[in-house]
Amino acid sequence: MKRVLTQNLVPGMITAEDVYTYSDQLVIGKGTVLTDTTITKLSYYSILSVMVEDKISRSFGAPEDASSSYNERLRKTPEFIKFKADFEKETEHFRESLNDIVTKNGPVDSDALLTGVYNLMSGQTGNGTYPIFEMLQNMRSYDDVTYVHSMNVALINNIFARWLHMSEDDIRTATLCGMLHDVGKLAVSSEIIKKPSKLTESEFAMIKEHSTSGYRILRSRNVDEHIINAALMHHERCDGSGYPLGITLNKIDPFARMTAISDVYDATTSARTYRGPLCPFTVVGLFENEGLQKYDPGFIMTFLENIVSTYLLNTVRLSNGVTGQVVYINRNKLSKPTIQCGENKFIDLSRENDLEIEAII
Numbered sequence: 115m116k117r118v119l120t121q122n123l124v125p126g127m128i129t130a131e132d133v134y135t136y137s138d139q140l141v142i143g144k145g146t147v148l149t150d151t152t153i154t155k156l157s158y159y160s161i162l163s164v165m166v167e168d169k170i171s172r173s174f175g176a177p178e179d180a181s182s183s184y185n186e187r188l189r190k191t192p193e194f195i196k197f198k199a200d201f202e203k204e205t206e207h208f209r210e211s212l213n214d215i216v217t218k219n220g221p222v223d224s225d226a227l228l229t230g231v232y233n234l235m236s237g238q239t240g241n242g243t244y245p246i247f248e249m250l251q252n253m254r255s256y257d258d259v260t261y262v263h264s265m266n267v268a269l270i271n272n273i274f275a276r277w278l279h280m281s282e283d284d285i286r287t288a289t290l291c292g293m294l295h296d297v298g299k300l301a302v303s304s305e306i307i308k309k310p311s312k313l314t315e316s317e318f319a320m321i322k323e324h325s326t327s328g329y330r331i332l333r334s335r336n337v338d339e340h341i342i343n344a345a346l347m348h349h350e351r352c353d354g355s356g357y358p359l360g361i362t363l364n365k366i367d368p369f370a371r372m373t374a375i376s377d378v379y380d381a382t383t384s385a386r387t388y389r390g391p392l393c394p395f396t397v398v399g400l401f402e403n404e405g406l407q408k409y410d411p412g413f414i415m416t417f418l419e420n421i422v423s424t425y426l427l428n429t430v431r432l433s434n435g436v437t438g439q440v441v442y443i444n445r446n447k448l449s450k451p452t453i454q455c456g457e458n459k460f461i462d463l464s465r466e467n468d469l470e471i472e473a474i475i
């Protein structure tokens with residue numbers, strides 16, 4: 115058996131041990147054949163790696179990329195091609211600044227960091243047909259552990275802060291929270307983070323400690339207190355099930371509560387080596403089923419409602435193969451809107467237990 119990072123898992127691998135969250139909640143048992151859904155669930159619970167058997171179950175091949183036609187179309191648009199080039203350029207700058215902060219003990223130049231993100235956003239505020247989230251999910255590189263993810267969380271936090279009608283100053287703070295939330299990961303040797311197997315328990319503890327390391331790195335610099343708290347508390351959960359402190363709702367800095375949502379959303383929607391990005395309705399369903407109580411109630415509803423609303427009037431394919439248009443969002447079950455699939459034929463998915471949206475097409 116061997117230890118495999120969650121980001122490198124593929125369907126068909128078999129767990130060799132029970133998998134628990136940091137708060138000792140069982141996620142999946144030993145001997146489970148992994149599927150796309152179980153792997154997504156592991157990323158949802160921020161589980162970094164899993165012990166798997168050497169042999170792979172043949173009965174579970176990698177699923178076809180269900181949303182491929184939508185994503186293929188997106189990747190060919192001029193707006194995406196421009197976004198990708200800008201994103202890569204800005205991420206390179208960001209990589210250099212972050213390394214200076216950690217290895218050369220350099221200052222945190224908030225304005226310079228933000229310029230990159232705002233350049234990217236300003237290129238996108240025109241008449242873009244595709245939501246910026248979709249763009250992000252189509253362009254990540256698989257082996258990147260920190261820079262691309264942090265850039266994504268910064269952009270997601272920036273949009274999220276606007277949805278929450280925050281002040282311009284707070285939008286900037288939220289964006290910086292995203293950029294710097296995982297800065298502590300740079301203090302963990304990249305050999306440990308990228309090592310595909312046989313990590314020792316102490317090496318795992320070191321990865322988990324990135325939130326405390328981030329706090330230590332930022333504490334001595336001239337940065338806003340919320341940003342320091344976001345680095346420390348983005349793995350805390352409102353029901354007390356998070357780490358490192360296990361604190362609850364009101365004790366968690368509101369900027370850390372926001373960043374926690376953007377962080378999990380980016381981790382779960384991200385493309386895997388064996389498929390493209392996950393259908394956003396699947397991710398919203400995962401939040402609804404796995405426990406909204408882990409997140410700030412006001413923040414999570416605003417976030418999920420806005421995500422789902424961007425797909426109103428989009429064409430989707432259901433798990434029974436039927437296609438139709440999203441025509442009505444059910445506020446009490448956001449992952450299950452009403453679909454029109456014929457002139458007078460409507461399917462209210464919130465009443466259909468066995469039916470769900472499989473892909474946006």
Ligand SMILES: [Fe+2]
Pocket residue numbers: 295296324348349
């Ligand atoms: Fe983190």
Ligand SMILES: [Fe+2]
Pocket residue numbers: 263267295296377
């Ligand atoms: Fe993160």
